[in-house]
Amino acid sequence: MSLPTEEQVREKLTAVIDPELRRNIVELGMVRSIEIKDDGQINVTVSLTTPGCPIRSHFQDAVVKQVSQLDGVSGVGVGFDVLSEDEKAGLMQTLGRGKLPQGALAQVKNVIGIASGKGGVGKSTLTANLAAAIAAEGHSVGVLDCDVYGYSIPRMLGVDLKPEVNAERKILPPVAESGVRTMSMGYFVNDNAAVVWRGAMLHKALQQFLEDVAWGELDYLLLDLPPGTGDVAMSMAQLLPQAKIAIVTTPQPAAQSVAARSAEMAGKVDVEVMGVIENMAGFTTPGGETFSIFGEGGGEMLANELGVPLLGDVPLSEELREHADTGNPLTIDQPDSPAGEAIRGIARKIIANTPRELPMIQTAQTATPEIAPKLGKNARELPVL
Numbered sequence: 395m396s397l398p399t400e401e402q403v404r405e406k407l408t409a410v411i412d413p414e415l416r417r418n419i420v421e422l423g424m425v426r427s428i429e430i431k432d433d434g435q436i437n438v439t440v441s442l443t444t445p446g447c448p449i450r451s452h453f454q455d456a457v458v459k460q461v462s463q464l465d466g467v468s469g470v471g472v473g474f475d476v477l478s479e480d481e482k483a484g485l486m487q488t489l490g491r492g493k494l495p496q497g498a499l500a501q502v503k504n505v506i507g508i509a510s511g512k513g514g515v516g517k518s519t520l521t522a523n524l525a526a527a528i529a530a531e532g533h534s535v536g537v538l539d540c541d542v543y544g545y546s547i548p549r550m551l552g553v554d555l556k557p558e559v560n561a562e563r564k565i566l567p568p569v570a571e572s573g574v575r576t577m578s579m580g581y582f583v584n585d586n587a588a589v590v591w592r593g594a595m596l597h598k599a600l601q602q603f604l605e606d607v608a609w610g611e612l613d614y615l616l617l618d619l620p621p622g623t624g625d626v627a628m629s630m631a632q633l634l635p636q637a638k639i640a641i642v643t644t645p646q647p648a649a650q651s652v653a654a655r656s657a658e659m660a661g662k663v664d665v666e667v668m669g670v671i672e673n674m675a676g677f678t679t680p681g682g683e684t685f686s687i688f689g690e691g692g693g694e695m696l697a698n699e700l701g702v703p704l705l706g707d708v709p710l711s712e713e714l715r716e717h718a719d720t721g722n723p724l725t726i727d728q729p730d731s732p733a734g735e736a737i738r739g740i741a742r743k744i745i746a747n748t749p750r751e752l753p754m755i756q757t758a759q760t761a762t763p764e765i766a767p768k769l770g771k772n773a774r775e776l777p778v779l
């Protein structure tokens with residue numbers, strides 16, 4: 395009996411659909427290899443977006459079912475590997491999700507992601523307090539909580555409202571008392587419900603938060619990024635190529651290699667690192683004695699290593715934590731406290747060094763002639779801290 399051709403196998407595989415992306419695995423570029431043995435054994439390798447993909451067995455069953463329908467097949471083997479970062483980026487492009495429609499964020503002037511290598515270093519606390527501090531300086535500010543698993547922005551900014559939808563079917567971002575517009579997965583899931591999504595779904599959620607939310611005019615959109623260098627950072631780079639990131643680290647020198655990884659990722663996807671923020675720096679007692687509980691100097695070390703400015707150190711502070719817990723940013727409630735002052739200083743640096751007049755989405759093609767040369771490929775030549 396004659397063996398099936400690779401073309402025939404591939405044709406069959408077009409019936410294997412990724413249930414989340416709703417496209418077939420051939421079209422998605424997820425068929426890594428097809429091996430046809432002389433005895434009719436067919437081995438197919440499918441590339442997944444994440445190693446622990448929960449729908450692996452779906453692919454296994456569907457590939458076996460489809461390929462075994464061909465004449466001459468004696469057995470079907472299914473192997474798996476994982477798409478490289480470049481391949482995943484390609485997949486997102488295939489999905490047509492790599493770009494926001496023209497104008498989606500036309501009125502947003504600066505986008506800044508707050509990133510770190512690991513969780514628990516104070517990204518969300520700093521994002522919330524920086525947003526409130528920048529708003530207090532008279533700017534319009536939004537915060538997009540990109541940590542869909544560990545969302546904390548509604549709580550830290552004290553927002554107890556649910557988003558409403560306007561006549562144009564856009565979602566209205568709930569506004570905190572500080573005037574900061576917010577969007578978070580926390581508004582859409584029940585308390586503490588776990589959100590378990592693969593990268594491509596995260597990408598889609600992030601895209602919707604950018605496209606379908608009526609952010610309006612914003613001087614600053616801050617992104618509270620999830621820890622690590624994963625899919626969200628990559629999505630951010632694709633959806634918001636002009637975004638910059640600030641990297642948060644704790645002071646102990648041993649933490650720097652972890653933090654540096656997020657900078658490395660930023661470099662790979664061509665996102666500018668605007669600076670480093672050291673958080674949980676020395677704690678000073680009312681008597682004036684300072685304890686460096688988490689060590690010293692790590693922020694400066696990382697900034698030097700990356701060749702970017704240290705935007706500031708924020709001390710360990712019980713008030714900062716308490717105020718975050720009760721949704722009452724310290725930068726507003728006790729602006730002159732040591733941590734409040736430190737974060738306000740960082741906010742002022744950010745303001746002083748961001749080009750407020752440039753809308754985010756303008757490209758070299760759509761921009762007016764005067765500013766076109768400053769955009770696109772040359773965007774990196776804009777003033778940096």
Ligand SMILES: Nc1ncnc2c1ncn2[C@@H]1O[C@H](COP(=O)(O)OP(=O)(O)O)[C@@H](O)[C@H]1O
Nearest residue numbers: 513514515516517518519674709710711715718
């Ligand atoms: N400078 C600080 N002093 C004291 N507690 C802090 C400080 N920064 C953050 N925290 C606390 O540490 C915990 C983790 O902070 P969080 O902002 O949630 O980190 P991340 O978003 O990086 O995971 C929170 O309980 C927060 O209140």
Ligand SMILES: [Mg+2]
Nearest residue numbers: 517518541546
């Ligand atoms: Mg967080």
